[in-house]
Amino acid sequence: MTGMTTPIDPRDPAATGPHPARYPGASNAPTLDSWQQAPDNRWAFANLGELVPTATISRTRPTVPGAATVRLGALTSQLPTLEQQLEATYTDAFLVLRGHEVVAEYSKPGFALDQRHLIMSVSKSICGLTVGALVDDSRIDPARQVTDYVPELAGSVYDGPTVRHVLDMQVAIDYDEDYVNPAAEVQTHDRAAGWRRRREGDPIDTYAFLTTLRGSGEVGEFQYCSANTDVLAWIVERVTGARYHEIVSELVWSKLDAGRDAIITVDAAGFGFANGGVSCTARDLARVGRLVLDSGVAPGGRVVSEEWAHAILAGGDRDAMTYDGFTSAFPDGSYTAQWWCTGNDRGNVSGIGIHGQNLWLDPRTDSVIVKFSTWPEPDTPSWNALQSRLLLDVCEALDAV
C-alpha cells in the first residue's frame, strides 16, 4: 500500500504509469503523430493496426453472399429445427466440438467459418485463464490486495478488495452496466477504450478510467462489472512487465494449436480491452473451452493447474450469487474466475458475452459449444432464455447421438 491519497488526474496519461512499452526501448507510446518517424517506425510498420483501423484483404475468395454454411450432422435428427433456431437467434457462427471432433458447424451467409468474430465478455474468461496461469506460476497471489500490484488504484473502489474478489466479481461498485444508457459508467468505459467517440473530459485511456471508479468496495456479494476484468489485465501487466495481449499469447493462445491469431482492441495507450475486446474464430474459441475440460492442458502444454480448471467446473460461491438475471434460470448458479457456472445437473459452465456470445462447456458429453450471435439487443431476459434453451437442447441432443 502506498498511502497515496491525491486522486489521479484521469486526463494525464503519465499518472497511471509506468506501462509496458510498445517496443523495447520506446521512450513514449508511439502515437498518430510519431509513428512514421524513427525510432517508432521500427515498431509501427509491423503493428500499424494498433494505431489505425484496418480492413482485411482476404486470401480466400469471398464466400457466396447468399449462402450459409450448414453442417449440423446428426444433431438435426434430435433437433430438426436447429437451423431455424440458429437463424432466429441471429447466429453468425455455431460450432459443437465433442472430444476433439467437430460434430456440427454453422455460419450465416457472408460469414466464413475461418473468420474472427468479436466475443465480447467471453474475453473475460480468457483473462481469467491468464490470471490462473500466473497464479500457478506464483506470480499472482489471489489473496493479496489489488493495490499491492497496482498502487495507482489506491483511493478507488479497488483500494481494499483482493485479486480473488475481483476475479469472482464480488466488489460493490458504482458502475452501471446498462449498455444502452449513455450516462452509465459502462459507456464512459467504452469511450476511454476507443469503443465510442470520445467526449470532452473523458479519461485519457482505460487505466485512467479505472482509477475514477468509486463505491463502497464491500466484498462478498456478486456484482457483474466489466471494469474488474481490466483491473485483472492491469495486474497481469504489472507482474509480467509485458503488454496484456502479449501475455495472453504466451500463456494461452500459443498453446492452443490455434488456427489463427486472435486480435484485441487497444486504447490510446495500447492497453488491450481485456473485458470484451477479443475477436477470434469459433474453432479457436472452442479450443479454449477444450483446455478447461481437459483439466487445464492444451495441445501446446499446460495452461492452468488442474485445480484451477476443476474449480471452474465445480462452480463458485452460490451464496454470493444474488443476481436474479442468472438465478432465475439457474437457481444453483455462481460465478468464479471470470466464468458463469450454471450449477445444473449437467455441470454446464460458460463464458458469456452480450448480444449472444457463448463458450459453453458440457462436461457430461465432453463437449464445447460456441455460439457467435448479433442479437438486436445486448442482454434481455427473453434473449437469454432463448439462448439458454437452445444450448441445453443441443446438450440433450448430444446425449442421444
Next chain:
Amino acid sequence: MTGMTTPIDPRDPAATGPHPARYPGASNAPTLDSWQQAPDNRWAFANLGELVPTATISRTRPTVPGAATVRLGALTSQLPTLEQQLEATYTDAFLVLRGHEVVAEYSKPGFALDQRHLIMSVSKSICGLTVGALVDDSRIDPARQVTDYVPELAGSVYDGPTVRHVLDMQVAIDYDEDYVNPAAEVQTHDRAAGWRRRREGDPIDTYAFLTTLRGSGEVGEFQYCSANTDVLAWIVERVTGARYHEIVSELVWSKLDAGRDAIITVDAAGFGFANGGVSCTARDLARVGRLVLDSGVAPGGRVVSEEWAHAILAGGDRDAMTYDGFTSAFPDGSYTAQWWCTGNDRGNVSGIGIHGQNLWLDPRTDSVIVKFSTWPEPDTPSWNALQSRLLLDVCEALDAV
C-alpha cells in the same frame, strides 16, 4: 461529364457519395456511435478492426527478442557482407524468390517472417494490377477521363486527365509530396486518411480530400503524387460497386495462394488507403512480383493480361520521366501503371515505398526480391542509392550462383 461547378464541401460526408456500403443493405456507414446496435452489429462484430485499432494475440510463441532470422544461403559466397548491409539499411525483412524457390530470407530480431509489414507505396503497384485486371475485363477504359467514372472530381485537378494519365502519374498537380513538411498536401492527405491526428477543418475522409486538389492538370510529364492512386481506387469502387479492399481480394490476393490475409488501413468512410496502406508478409508480396514475371498468371488464375504484365516489364514513357531523383540513378528510367521501371540492362522493375520498401523484379534471373525496411528518413538520395546498390548487388550475385 456533369457540368458540376460548385465545389464540394470537404467536410460533408455525403457530398462525395454514394460509396459502397460496408455491408449489404447498410443505410449509413457504421460509426463508433452505431456499431454496437442492430443492424450495424451484424457487420461490425465480424469487422471491428475497421473501427477500433487492434493488437494481435499471436497463435505462435513470440520469437526470441534477441535473435534475427538469417538464411542467406549461397548469396553470401558472392556477398559476404550481405547480413551487415541488411542491418545497416534498417532491414526488417528480406526475401529472394528465384523461380518458385526461396533462396534467401532474413528478418530482424523481434520480427517474424510470417508477420505483416507496412509496404507503403508498394501498395500502389497492387492497385495498378487491380486496375489492370478491370481493364482486361473491359470494366475500366484507360483512355476515358477520370470524371467519366467519378463525376465528383469535376472542378478538381482530375477534371480532364484520363485514367491512363493517372496510372502513369502524368498529371500536373499542386501536391507537395514532402513527407516531413507539416504544411504539405501529403500530410493533409494522411490526416484525412486517419494516419495523423486530425485538425479542425480537415476533409472528412480521403474521398473529400481528393476533391480539394487543384493544379494546372496538364498531362504528359511525370509527377509522383500519392493522391493519384487513391483516385484509381475510387474508380475501382465506382465500376465494381464494391469496396476497394474487397476487389483487391477478389482480383489479386485470392489468386496468389497467399499464406496470410493482407490488411489495409481504412479512413472514417471505410475507404482503403490504396496508395500506401497495405501490410502483408514478405512471402506474399513476393507472390505479387511472381505473377508479373509470370506474364500475369498467379497460382489461382490470371490476374492481368499478358500485355499488361509485359508492359510493366517493358517500361513506360522515358521522355515523360523528368524526375532526376530517379533518372540520376537510372538514366533510362520510367514509370508505368504504378511501377517504377529502371530501364537498366537487367530490366529491373520495382514497387517502391518510403523508408525502404521494395518489391524488386529481376527478369534476368527470374527472381523477386522483397525488402522491408525502416530507414530513419523517408526518402533521401543517399538512402535510395544505398538501397539500389544493395538490390543490384543481390541480382549480380544471383547471376553467379
